[in-house]
Amino acid sequence: MKIPYAALFLLLVLIGCNNSQKSSESSTSNELMKEKDSIENLDIRHRIANANGFQNWKDVSEIAFTFNVDRGENHFDRSWIWKPKTGDVSMMSAKDTLNYNRAQMDSLIMKTDAAFINDKYWLLAPFQLVWDDGITFSEKENAVAPISKDTLGRLTIVYKNEGGYTPGDAYDFFYDKDFKIKEWNYRQGNSLEPSMSTTWEAYEDFNGIEIAKTHKDSTGNFKLYFTNISVKKETDN
Numbered sequence: 001m002k003i004p005y006a007a008l009f010l011l012l013v014l015i016g017c018n019n020s021q022k023s024s025e026s027s028t029s030n031e032l033m034k035e036k037d038s039i040e041n042l043d044i045r046h047r048i049a050n051a052n053g054f055q056n057w058k059d060v061s062e063i064a065f066t067f068n069v070d071r072g073e074n075h076f077d078r079s080w081i082w083k084p085k086t087g088d089v090s091m092m093s094a095k096d097t098l099n100y101n102r103a104q105m106d107s108l109i110m111k112t113d114a115a116f117i118n119d120k121y122w123l124l125a126p127f128q129l130v131w132d133d134g135i136t137f138s139e140k141e142n143a144v145a146p147i148s149k150d151t152l153g154r155l156t157i158v159y160k161n162e163g164g165y166t167p168g169d170a171y172d173f174f175y176d177k178d179f180k181i182k183e184w185n186y187r188q189g190n191s192l193e194p195s196m197s198t199t200w201e202a203y204e205d206f207n208g209i210e211i212a213k214t215h216k217d218s219t220g221n222f223k224l225y226f227t228n229i230s231v232k233k234e235t236d237n
Contacts, residue, residue: 043137044137044139044153044155044179045129045130045137045155045157046129046130047179048126048129048155048173048175048179048180048181049126049127049129049130050179051126051178051179051180051210052126052127052180052209052210052211053205053208053209053210054126054127054130056207056208056209056233057084057127057209059208059233059234059235060084060207060209060231060232060233061083061084061085061232061233061234061236062081062082062083062084062230062231062232063081063082063084063209063229063230063231063232064079064080064081064082064228064229064230065079065080065119065123065226065227065228065229065230066078066079066080066226066227066228066229067079067080067119067122067123067224067226068224068225068226068227069222069223069224070222070223070224070225071221071222072221077093077094077227078091078092078093078115078119079091079092079093079228080092080116080119080120082116082120086101087101087102087103088100088101088102089101089102089113089116091112091115091116098112100112100113122215122224122226123211123226124211125171125173125181125184126181126210129155129157129173132159134159134160135157135158135159135160136157136158137155137156137157137158138155138156139153139154139155139156140153140154140156141153143172143174145174145182145183146172146174146183146185146194146197146218147183147197147198147199147217147218148182148183148199150174150182152174152175152176152182152183153174153175153176153177153179154172154173154174154175155172155173155175156170156171156172156173157170157171157173158170158190166188168189168190169186169187169188169189169190170186170187170189170190170191171184171185171186171187172184172185172187172194180200180203180210181200181212182199182200182201183197183198183199183200184197184198184200185197196217197217197218198215198216198217198222198224199214199215199216199217200212200215201213201214201215201216202214202225204229206229206230206231207231207232207233207236208231208233209231211226211229213225213226213227213229214226
């Protein structure tokens, strides 16, 4: 930034300020370069997670959502409230309401928790890429998406064959240049052919967390979507 010279006797002072400014700009430039290098060195899983606001997750104290599925004329839904910092989960359906803590589960809770894991995975799959242990992954820069046939990046992850509710499953995430997931394949047991392929659409920002609210298959007979989404942070009143 150029500073106008008010008088000749201020010249030395202004030169000193200008040099100081250059030093500050240089320091800022170096910090930005380091930050850029740090981002570029992230693996693809972290890039996809960060594109959906993963850096803001540390401040989330509660997330609520309703998981909906339409198959033809049949509709199903259940609602959840999850407090990730305490592990408290509440499930509300047309038949029942159940509260539990994920650190204190018994065999009766396992079925409900399996449903929670499924619904949460659909909601926050970009974050699961970072959260989940025991996965192998590979990527391809130019791959044909299963529904749109667009050329996108592809991240393939495979879960280990033991532990979890669905061991050995595989997912293909098709993402755009902004690292946003646009479509995916689910391959049960790492089968060669997809067990299911859907879109990722209707992205919306919820208090810094980006969520794709709608997923559809190629037939138009299947639609999975989220409603009543809210995200609370520790700093919220």
